[in-house]
Amino acid sequence: MEKKKKTMYSVMSFRYGLTNGFSTLITTIATTYWAIFLTDAVGLETGVMAGILGAASIIDMVSVPFIGIIMQKAKFKSGKFRPWLILGAVTAAVFRWLSFSDPGLTGVGQAVWFGGAYILTYVGYNIAFTAFTGLLPLMASDPDERQAYAAAKNICNSTGKFVFSLFSVYLISLFGQGNDAMGYSMLALLIGVLVILAYVQLFTATKKIDVVAPKAETAKGEVKKPVEDVYKASLWEMIKYAITKPFLLYLGGASCKGSTYFIITGLAAYYYTYVVGDKNMLTVYLSLSTFLMIGGSFIMPYVSRLVKGAKQTYILGLSIYAACLALAYFLGTNAVVFTVLMSAGYVGYSIAHAAEITIYSSVVDYTQWKSGKDLKPFMMSLFNLVPKIGTTVGSFVMGFGLVAVGFDKTNVTAGAISGIRVLFSALPSLLLVVGIVLMVLFPLTDDKVRSMQAEIRERKAGQK
Incomplete structure (x- = not known):
């Protein structure tokens, strides 16, 4: 059947x-x-x-x-x-x-x-x-x-x-x-x-x-067998088991993606105000990119099934995002072309972003498989580090980057305009390339995750 x-x-x-x-x-x-x-x-x-x-x-x-x-x-x-x-x-x-x-x-x-x-x-x-x-x-x-x-x-x-x-x-x-x-x-x-x-x-x-x-119940007179608390871990164990190769590679790759997002978000108003000179185009960019993000998120599971795995899906998403940003920089001298290419990049972004928590969940599974400890509460709190790192890097690039390109809103020079284009598209594209390399090195495939999960279940069954 x-x-x-x-x-x-x-x-x-x-x-x-x-x-x-x-x-x-x-x-x-x-x-x-x-x-x-x-x-x-x-x-x-x-x-x-x-x-x-x-x-x-x-x-x-x-x-x-x-x-x-x-x-x-x-x-x-x-x-x-x-x-x-x-x-x-x-x-x-x-x-x-x-x-x-x-x-x-x-x-x-x-x-x-x-x-x-x-x-x-x-x-x-x-x-x-x-x-x-x-x-x-x-x-x-x-x-x-x-x-x-x-x-x-x-x-x-x-x-x-x-x-x-x-x-x-x-x-x-x-x-x-x-x-x-x-x-x-x-x-x-x-x-x-x-x-x-x-x-x-x-x-x-x-x-x-x-x-x-629940605590195990025993018959009268029977010696009570203690139930192991899989969540029990010392502070040192939390730190020691959390800092693994998969975790560090994920953190690096995801931070590159997150930093790219916050750099672009922070500089969008500057680009459309001072480079394009048309704030109405900012509305077009924000609306179009949001619609494409929803679409990218929706198709992500189907893409994952097609490319056979969360890791491959994540890399594909980052690659689409990086390619669109690079094309926007080299071909986007026209504001409409630039806007379409930048917005199209959000299909790749949303595919990768939607796959991200699945990637990180595999890191959590790896930690449990490796250590025998269920560190989900501690590990899942560290998932919040990526947007925090992204916000920090994005703020740094936006603040010091605008200074570096000589931006002055009272006198916007050709050099400053060129510099904003670099900060808005070329630099984020390079960051994504670094993220792609780190995720290629990421060792956890879907098959590996299923194998680890089966072994964890066997251990639990043996403790009953």
Whole structure:
């Protein structure tokens, strides 16, 4: 009898993705509006605003491994990850609302209020997102199934951002009625409520998936055999087993992709304002690239099935992205051609980005196979390092790169225009080539992952 072919997507995969579609709004509202809220609506000086953002970003990055350590050590009856979904979501939602609420403080009090709210928002977000990513290996063990979950996550993520871009300005105006500060605050409150609801539905959906092993019952007079806690690990064991060749190669390759994304995102407004001289083209670029990202995410599982593996899918995605950026630099002297090529690159980006969590899940499987310890909570917290590294590198390149090319908005020279084109397309393309090389060296294929998973299951069966 012919084996029935499983469908690529499922209701559960989109329930998983839906959570990310709403949670991404926690960061999107901040990257889009927080700086202008602080300077225009609150009246904070630009220097103070920059200082708050800089200090808070550093603390945000440093908090990631500590969150992982706490989650690895903690024990809850309702699951290893599920309780953190609610704790993190509520914390992030409340403090995101407070970060867009002006209590009327001044001076140091004002800086402490907004800096503290920003930091606690991302502490909560990191907790919730670590639990969210930690559930993926439990919800989908097979690499192909993980690809579908990851793709659903990215489809919902891109859709959430697109809907935000369509309605956020209108909602701020509607809620504020001429009071911008109130408009921002009410939009943040609405987003917070939606995020909590999204995480609650995932909490209920995974009740039978994230299950803590019950203590073994014994007959009267029988010696009780201790049940091994596979999550138990010392701090040294967490660090020692986490830092492996697959982890370092993944971190390097994914950071190249992440840095490229943030460099391009940060410089897009400069390119269309000062090189093209038409801000309307920026809207075309943002809309077209978002649509293509959704499409790339959707086809990723089918691409993975065609090229037979997550690693190959990731490399293909990076290659498409790099090729489009290189072509944009060499052939894109015309703004329309440049925009089309840059946007087309996002098909490759989204294919690689959707495959990324599957790649990283294989690293987590490798760590468990190698060490015999289940370090998912700690390892999944480290997954958050990639966007943090990307943001840092992107900010560095944007800031120091513009200085290096001699950019001055009052006198934009031909050299500065040429330099912005290099920073916007040529440099990111080279970064992606480095990422491709690192991922070619990445040792974990889908077949290797399945073999490791089978061995892990055999070990567990032998302990019963």
